Amino acid sequence: MRWDETIERSCPVARSLSLLGDRWTLLLILEVFLGSRRFEEFEALLGISPHLLSRRLARLVADGILRKEAYQQRPLRQHYRLTDKGRDLFPVVLGLMQWGNRWSMDAATPPTRLRHQRCGHAVEPRTVCSACGDVLRPRDVRVELSGKLRAERQALTDSYLDRKRA
């Protein structure tokens, strides 16, 4: 399967990754959460080529994750803001931050801390159940694939076994 066919799959994670799976995309979205808006800020802070950056930004705008907004009229200058769809990636970015803090920092490299301004505390994100409020752990969660996705997965397995037998 080619990568760009994953959007055809009925799996929400595959679909998310078909939009976000590019190496630079989530770093670019992190930059916007950190307050960067202008092309030059992304270029400087990511160390990405202007050509590649233009393509990634255009793709994020086309996918409705970022939107362009004029911040000056004469001459027209535009910068990039998160849409609701983009802001909704906050849990993913927090998850990557927390995992990196826990598993890839070292004594010489302190973690990035979060402060929850509503309660004033330095905090960690917790991923909890919307019904009971307990932390969601892999062993306690059953993932219920849709019938369509189960059928797709069965077809992939069947076709794989057919190829193996041939």
Added chain:
Amino acid sequence: MRWDETIERSCPVARSLSLLGDRWTLLLILEVFLGSRRFEEFEALLGISPHLLSRRLARLVADGILRKEAYQQRPLRQHYRLTDKGRDLFPVVLGLMQWGNRWSMDAATPPTRLRHQRCGHAVEPRTVCSACGDVLRPRDVRVELSGKLRAERQALTDSYLDRKRA
């Protein structure tokens, strides 16, 4: 900056993505959370070439995200399990699932549902504050970069401006 230099950055998100930013890696990790363990299962369900799959699995083992485990002795057969470091990616995978469910499914493609077996309910993950329990929203969270990361970002900006002026 080349992509593999991002691990040198003091940003936990950049470090996470230097391990996970490959297109197939998070899909592969999702498969393990869904219960797949064997090479052939990954090959069938991801539709990935055996060569690429071998490389991705070896990399995940080297990075301590998956571990190999013998499930049969004669002949020796091994499969793949998540380590603690790998299981700790559960919030990231849930975040991608929830975002995909919300933003990229359609009438013909139902979402993937989660059931929290401890409380029995069909649930959504919520990313909340470890101190007060409220949902963490972008506008309420201040990201406090370490001094080291702030200095790196300042140096990137300075060097960019120097290049622009030259």
